[in-house]
Every structure is written in C-alpha cells, then in structure tokens.
Amino acid sequence: MRSIVDIDELRRVGQAAGLDDVSVAGVAPIVEAQMAIEERKSRGLHGGMNFTFGNPARAANPSLLFNGAKTVVVALRRYRAPSPIPAVQANSLRVRPRGEVAAYVRSDEYGALREGLRAIELHLQAVGAKTEIVFDDNRLADRAVAAKAGLGWLARNTMLIHPQLGSWTVIGSLVTDLEIGEPAEGLSDGCGSCRRCSTDCPTGALGEFGVLDANKCLAWLLQAKGAFPRDFRRSLGGRIYGCDDCQVTCPYNESSEEAASASYLRSEGVDILKLLKASDSELMDEFGHWYIPRRRPEYLRRNALVVLGNIGDPGDPEVAAVLETCLVSDEPLVRSHAIWAALRLGKEDLVKRNLSPALLRNDPEGIVREELLFWNLLHDVGSA
Ligand code: B12
Numbered sequence: 001m002r003s004i005v006d007i008d009e010l011r012r013v014g015q016a017a018g019l020d021d022v023s024v025a026g027v028a029p030i031v032e033a034q035m036a037i038e039e040r041k042s043r044g045l046h047g048g049m050n051f052t053f054g055n056p057a058r059a060a061n062p063s064l065l066f067n068g069a070k071t072v073v074v075a076l077r078r079y080r081a082p083s084p085i086p087a088v089q090a091n092s093l094r095v096r097p098r099g100e101v102a103a104y105v106r107s108d109e110y111g112a113l114r115e116g117l118r119a120i121e122l123h124l125q126a127v128g129a130k131t132e133i134v135f136d137d138n139r140l141a142d143r144a145v146a147a148k149a150g151l152g153w154l155a156r157n158t159m160l161i162h163p164q165l166g167s168w169t170v171i172g173s174l175v176t177d178l179e180i181g182e183p184a185e186g187l188s189d190g191c192g193s194c195r196r197c198s199t200d201c202p203t204g205a206l207g208e209f210g211v212l213d214a215n216k217c218l219a220w221l222l223q224a225k226g227a228f229p230r231d232f233r234r235s236l237g238g239r240i241y242g243c244d245d246c247q248v249t250c251p252y253n254e255s256s257e258e259a260a261s262a263s264y265l266r267s268e269g270v271d272i273l274k275l276l277k278a279s280d281s282e283l284m285d286e287f288g289h290w291y292i293p294r295r296r297p298e299y300l301r302r303n304a305l306v307v308l309g310n311i312g313d314p315g316d317p318e319v320a321a322v323l324e325t326c327l328v329s330d331e332p333l334v335r336s337h338a339i340w341a342a343l344r345l346g347k348e349d350l351v352k353r354n355l356s357p358a359l360l361r362n363d364p365e366g367i368v369r370e371e372l373l374f375w376n377l378l379h380d381v382g383s384a
Helices: 007-016 031-042 109-125 142-148 196-200 230-236 257-261 272-277 280-287 298-311 317-327 332-344 348-354 367-374 378-383
Strands: 021-026 071-078 088-090 095-101 131-134 169-176 239-241
Touching: 007 021, 007 109, 021 142, 031 142, 071 109, 071 142, 095 272, 095 298, 109 131, 109 169, 142 169, 230 298, 230 332, 239 298, 272 298, 272 317, 280 298, 298 317, 298 332, 317 332, 317 348, 332 348, 332 367, 367 378
Parallel strands: 095 239
Antiparallel strands: 021 071, 071 169, 088 095, 131 169
C-alpha cells in the first residue's frame, strides 16, 4: 500500500525546521539492541546506570510506545563541534579555572531537535496520523533505531556515525501509526581497523569494538552518585560536564568540512570558583538543565572540586579561600573532595588547619574518613 506521506517530503519538512537528516524504520523489536544492552548489563559495564538498562526489552521495541504504532521517523540534528578552550583563562591578576562542558549542551540542541520533530509531527497530524515524539528517554534506544533507519553505523566508540554528518549529532524519533516508505537499509561499518577512539579515551573505557565500560567513562562518572572514583580524578582534567574525546579524535568528524571551516562560538566554560561560591538555588538555576545525580547541588560542587584540584592555581588566595569554605562544608561529599583538591594542589596547610573531629562529623558513608586515611592524615584528626 502506498503511503499518503513519503520520506522525501518528511526530510524536506524536517530540514526546513533545523534537522540535518531524516529517515524511517519499522517498529519490530530490535533484537540485537536488546541483547547488547542485556549483555553489557550482565558484565557490569553499565556502572549502575538505569536509562535503557532498566528495561532493555522495552527500549529495543518501538512498537510498545503506543498501540497501533507502525513507523518510527528518526531524525539527526548536527551540533557544533567543540573548539578547544583553555582550561584556565587569564584575567588581569590570575588565571581563572574554567570547566569544560561537552559540545552538545553548549546550546539547546534537544530544544532544537524537538522543534524539528514537531514540524514533522504537525505535517503528519494534518493527514490524521497519531504521533509521539521520543528521544533521550529510557523507553527507546535512540542509536539502535537510527542505525536501523540507515542514518549511520554503530561505531567503535558506540556513537552513531553518519557518513557525511559524522557523530556530532543528537538523535530523536517520532513514532506514528502511519506506514511510511520502504524499510531503510542498514549501513555497513565504516570504522574498519581505526582504533583512535580506543587509544585516545583518557581512561581506556573503549576497549572492545562498540562496547563502553561506563565504570571508566568520564561522562558517566560525572553523573554517577557517591564519591568520584579516585583513580579517575586526575584523568578528569578540566571537564565539568560530559566528555567529547572519543568524538574529537574520530576521523569522520575531522573530515567534515563544515566543522573545520565554521567559526564556531567559543564557549567560555564554567567559572569553577564562582560555581563553588554559589548557593544551592543559584546552582540549580544555572545548571538545573543538566543531569545531576539525585538533583543535589553538592554533586556539582564535587565535580568542580576535582576540576579545581587539577587546574587551580595553588598560589591564588581566592582558590585557598574557596577550598577553606568547602573543607568545613556541611556536606561530607564536598568536604572529602575539598581535602583531595587541597592536597592535590599541595595545600596541606589548609587541611591541617581544619583537622579536627568536626571534619568527621556527619559522615555516614565514611567518605571523609576514607579520604583522610588515603592521605595518611586520619590519625592527625584526633590529635589536632
Ligand atoms: C545511557 C546514555 C549514556 C551513557 C552511556 C553511553 C553508552 N555508550 O552506552 C553515558 C552517560 C556514558 C553517555 C555518554 C554520552 N552520550 Co549518551 N546516552 C545514553 C542514552 C540515555 C542510552 C544509551 C544506551 O542505550 N546505552 C546502552 C548501551 C548498551 O548502548 P550502546 O552502547 O549505544 O549500544 C547500542 C547499539 O550498539 C545496539 N546494538 C548493538 N549491536 C547492534 C546491532 C544492530 C543491528 C543494531 C540495530 C543495534 C545494535 O545496542 C545498544 C542499544 O541501542 C542515550 C539516549 C537513548 N535513550 O538512547 C544517550 C545518547 C546515546 N547519548 C548521546 C550523547 C551525545 C552522548 C555523549 C556524546 C555526551 C557527552 N559529550 O558526554 C557521550 C558519548 C559517550 C559514548 N561514547 O557513548 C546521544 C548519541 C548521539 C549519537 N550520534 O550517537 C544519545 C543517543 C542521546 C540523543 N538522543 O541524542 N550516554
């Protein structure tokens, strides 16, 4: 049966509304995707993440999104590749530490993606179709459905790579009860023997082809609960949200002419000292659109303290003042990471000055105690 809407038409509508490519897939369960998610989970590679790991059978089955679903319209929106920002920027007196933010959140890409999908949705609703937009949602594995729609291949770094657009894309879908077009052909692998993402991943999280060990992925560790794993704190460098290294290094992103020639806006990065001085409400106002564990602002402070320890200027009195405040914070998570940051910057004096039983108060998970133990300072607490 010929559909009343064809894919070229939808692509035109989407492109006029800010999308870069659009295709369609059927709604049959994507068995390989379900198996891949379950397999990673059984090996503990999900690092405690929920997302699609919560219910892999559902995430791999677009037909469950609503009764009568027949087609998934899948869209890619390309965002600006990051321009390197210096982790520290000079002001008149001192260099100021700046936290790096992943390229996809430097502008409202998901907002723009939704607008593009909304234009397609209005087009389909005009012919009486039932529709639902879904992306970055635990109910659907976006990359699997995009690969099925022929929009790219699933790469060594686990990204969906579009042959022309590369991987600086966000993926969104619209499920409809309309049948549209012929099923797309999947693309064959374009990575070949290239291993650059594996080699250049700062923590070695991409050992096997297409398998990410989330326990080592900085993008996940910044979002995970609890103390930031000590083994990866130095590797975090200046990153405060997300990590783009496995994309920066990818030859498919390099070869993209647009990325190379466009004069992209430079992100100023996040002022780490300002972040650490901000109140809870100021933090949530500014960064509330990020994924923050338990929606608790102390996680922003935890991450910022690791960054400060890595790139702060030990001679800056403002750095010392901020560390001192964090060392006596009510939050054990903040206190323990302040100890690490201060000692990493060689500022043992600051920690010693605050060594008192009060430092160990309200530490139910023992993370302050553990940090002091690591630095061989626990025994000094009582004697201070
Ligand atoms: C959980 C999650 C994360 C986690 C884990 C990422 C991961 N690789 O699993 C963390 C927090 C680390 C993360 C990081 C990032 N993420 Co993320 N993330 C997700 C989320 C919510 C689920 C991904 C998922 O299902 N993971 C489970 C694992 C097992 O899936 P996978 O490795 O991708 O493997 C899939 C396929 O390989 C497939 N599969 C395996 N074999 C076969 C065979 C066939 C034939 C088929 C069809 C499928 C298939 O099965 C799996 C299920 O899809 C999606 C949104 C969504 N709802 O889908 C965004 C998403 C994947 N993330 C995205 C982005 C942009 C990022 C970052 C670039 C952000 C950043 N700069 O920090 C990084 C990239 C790091 C990386 N290399 O993945 C985009 C990716 C766009 C793209 N072009 O690929 C998505 C799609 C969000 C969106 N809607 O745009 N992310």
